[in-house]
Structures are given as C-alpha cells and as structure tokens.
Amino acid sequence: MMDGSFPPPPKARSREALTREAFEARLRAIGAARYHDRHPFHARLHGGRCSPDEVRAWVINRWFYQSRIPMKDAAFMSRVEDPALRREWRSRIENHDGSDGAPGGIARWLTLARAVGLDPDYVASGQGVLPATRFAVEAYVRFVRDMPLLDAVASSLTEMFAPKIHADRIEGLLRHYPFADETSLSYFRTRLSEAPKDVAFGLAWVLDHADTAEKQDAAAAALTFKTDVLWSQLDALWGAYVEGRVPPGAWTPGEGLA
Numbered sequence: 001m002m003d004g005s006f007p008p009p010p011k012a013r014s015r016e017a018l019t020r021e022a023f024e025a026r027l028r029a030i031g032a033a034r035y036h037d038r039h040p041f042h043a044r045l046h047g048g049r050c051s052p053d054e055v056r057a058w059v060i061n062r063w064f065y066q067s068r069i070p071m072k073d074a075a076f077m078s079r080v081e082d083p084a085l086r087r088e089w090r091s092r093i094e095n096h097d098g099s100d101g102a103p104g105g106i107a108r109w110l111t112l113a114r115a116v117g118l119d120p121d122y123v124a125s126g127q128g129v130l131p132a133t134r135f136a137v138e139a140y141v142r143f144v145r146d147m148p149l150l151d152a153v154a155s156s157l158t159e160m161f162a163p164k165i166h167a168d169r170i171e172g173l174l175r176h177y178p179f180a181d182e183t184s185l186s187y188f189r190t191r192l193s194e195a196p197k198d199v200a201f202g203l204a205w206v207l208d209h210a211d212t213a214e215k216q217d218a219a220a221a222a223l224t225f226k227t228d229v230l231w232s233q234l235d236a237l238w239g240a241y242v243e244g245r246v247p248p249g250a251w252t253p254g255e256g257l258a
C-alpha cells in the first residue's frame, strides 16, 4: 500500500443457512443418491433372483437391525429433557415391541422368519449375524446415544425414503416368492401406515432446529452416516451370500432351520 499499511484482513463471512425448502431438498438429495434402495441386493431380492438361502440370510441379518431400532430409540429418549418430545417419540418403541398385548414389528419380523423356513428362536438369538452388520448397527445405536439430539433425529430420516422401498418389496416378494403372503409380509404393510407419522414429525423437528448453516451441515452429515449404515449391511450380505465369502461364525445355509 502506498501509505505502508496493510490491507484489512478479509471479513470472515458467515455462511447463511439454507431456507427450509432448500434444506429439505438437500436432505432429499442425499436419499436420492445414497439410500439403500439403489443397492444391487435389493434389485435382486425384489426382482425374484435371490435363492431361498439368500432370502434367509437377509432375514437373519436384517433382524439385527430391527432388534436394535427400539434400543436406539430408548437411548435417544433417555437423553431428552422435554416431556413433549419423549411423548411423541415413545410410539416408535411401541411400534416395534408391541403394546397392550398386541404384537409389534419384532414379532412380525419373526413371522417372516418362520415363513422363509427359519426357526424364529434361532433368528432372535442373533447368532450367525454377519460381523459387519453388527458393527454397522451398533455404530448407529452409539451415534444416537452420543451425538447431539439434532444429529440423532436427522439420522432417523432415512425413513423418509422407506415407504417406497417397502411398497416395492411387498409387490416384488408377492410376485416372485412362494413364501410371500399378507401374513408373512405384514411387517412391511404395517410400516407403510406407521412410518409417515414418524417421518413427518422427525423432518419438521430437524427443519425447525437446524437453523444455522453449521447445524444444517451436521444434520446432512448424520443422514449421510445413516445411509452408510444401511448400505454397508447389504454390501456385507452380498459378499457373504451372493459371492460366497461367509466370514467365520456367520450363518451357513442349513443352520437354524425350523
């Protein structure tokens, strides 16, 4: 500078938060690019190309995810100080565990297990679950237990994309597999009516609370993390049961049959 002074440092420009609409679009774009409906295992399953043992392997491994969902929701609720938020959230646990003597999602999953020829007690024991499935699912439970509440709620928002995959699954399984009927697939039919309430609440909560660019980034990262949790389970399933590299200790065909 002519007068020998230094130019002022550039002002640290704070990024503006996206509008509600633009932020929702950002979250939906994560699903469009990364949700596990795009995984080749789902195309194989819904297209009728899975062998009976591949279907059994999917039922055994996916059970582990199902079984941990109410545990992660309980972990979430244990951190919530607002009774209104806990009241809203607790139906998620009842949906899976059942209430007032009515069966929940876990019981419906075991009905599916029986229909594909598995012993439900074997499936419920968690034996034979792939190590990578266990790692991914446990990472999800820990994430919800340890991260800020905003990240925890955002990580549940993969469910925004689930109704389509549940509807595709019902249609594909009914068309291609003899075990499929309204009883064996009741898990998915029930989710079609349960999930929209949870999604509407969770999405509105995230849109309300992610009110800075940094929080929006954190919520988007949480949703991305969750898509990885889902995708890596199917990668593990594919490696073990489509390509035939079953890791030590994991289910082998013939085990755990009814």
Ligand SMILES: O=C(O)c1cc(C(=O)O)c2c(n1)C(=O)C(=O)c1cc(C(=O)O)[nH]c1-2
Pocket (backbone or CB within 6 Å): 069, 155, 156, 157, 158, 159, 160, 162, 165, 166, 191, 230
């Ligand atoms: O079949 C599926 O593809 C699928 C995906 C997801 C998901 O996106 O996490 C859930 C479910 N199903 C489901 O049935 C379910 O109850 C559920 C709860 C949650 C969650 O993160 O709280 N995700 C899912």
